[in-house]
Amino acid sequence: MARVTRRDDWGFPRWRAYGESGSEAVKVRLCDRHGCTERGDCPAPKSPNSPERWYFCQEHAGEYNRGWNYFEGLTAEEAAEREAAETRTAEGYTASKHQQWAGPGDGSRSRDEIRALEMLGLEVDADFESVRNAWRRLAKQNHPDIRPGDKDAAVRFQAIQAAYDVLRVAEENRQWKPEG
Numbered sequence: 001m002a003r004v005t006r007r008d009d010w011g012f013p014r015w016r017a018y019g020e021s022g023s024e025a026v027k028v029r030l031c032d033r034h035g036c037t038e039r040g041d042c043p044a045p046k047s048p049n050s051p052e053r054w055y056f057c058q059e060h061a062g063e064y065n066r067g068w069n070y071f072e073g074l075t076a077e078e079a080a081e082r083e084a085a086e087t088r089t090a091e092g093y094t095a096s097k098h099q100q101w102a103g104p105g106d107g108s109r110s111r112d113e114i115r116a117l118e119m120l121g122l123e124v125d126a127d128f129e130s131v132r133n134a135w136r137r138l139a140k141q142n143h144p145d146i147r148p149g150d151k152d153a154a155v156r157f158q159a160i161q162a163a164y165d166v167l168r169v170a171e172e173n174r175q176w177k178p179e180g
Contacts, residue, residue, distance in 0.1 A: 031057040044068075113170050116163035128171045135164040 031040035038057035044064050046052040056064060071079035109117075109124060117126060120134040138160045140146070147153040 029055055031055065031060055033057070033060040036060060110170070112166050116166040119159055119163040120167075128167070131164070131167050131171075135160060139164075 029040045030036070031038045032054045033056060036057060038059070040055035040057055042056045042058055042061035043053040044056055044061055046054055054064070071082070074082065114124060117124060117131070120131060120138060122130060122134055126134075139157060142153045142157040142160060144150075144154045144157060
């Protein structure tokens with residue numbers, strides 16, 4: 001009578017197919033560093049822009065990466081241009097603005113309010129007293145009566161007034177509480 005050994009996938013769900021014995025040898029790629037017998041599962045390019053790869057263990061991959069110069073063979077201008085091109089398209093990897101503290105997506109201010117605060121030169125978390133002070137200061141500087149011939153000042157004054165109106169209405173809505 002043959003001795004039956006218990007398998008470690010005896011329950012449900014079965015972790016192997018029903019026809020497999022599960023005792024085949026597993027192929028393991030060794031590190032490409034001469035003399036290393038660790039598992040080589042970290043690919044590294046053999047040369048820039050080459051599809052060929054070395055496969056190192058973690059220790060030797062770290063050693064390889066410390067000596068890797070991504071901009072090797074480029075002039076300073078070409079390296080700066082490539083870096084700018086790659087950082088320009090890396091917005092998906094930066095932290096989302098709505099997850100930063102006191103950012104526009106924290107729910108306390110609308111986009112219009114944030115644009116109005118920028119117009120007045122204030123931070124996102126500014127209180128209404130500082131909004132009123134900034135509005136008065138900028139309105140005095142750009143008022144059409146103080147600068148009678150300056151058309152740019154009149155346009156700035158109108159923008160400052162519109163920004164203050166947006167923030168004033170938002171503050172009134174925040175303070176109004178329905179009677180229950």
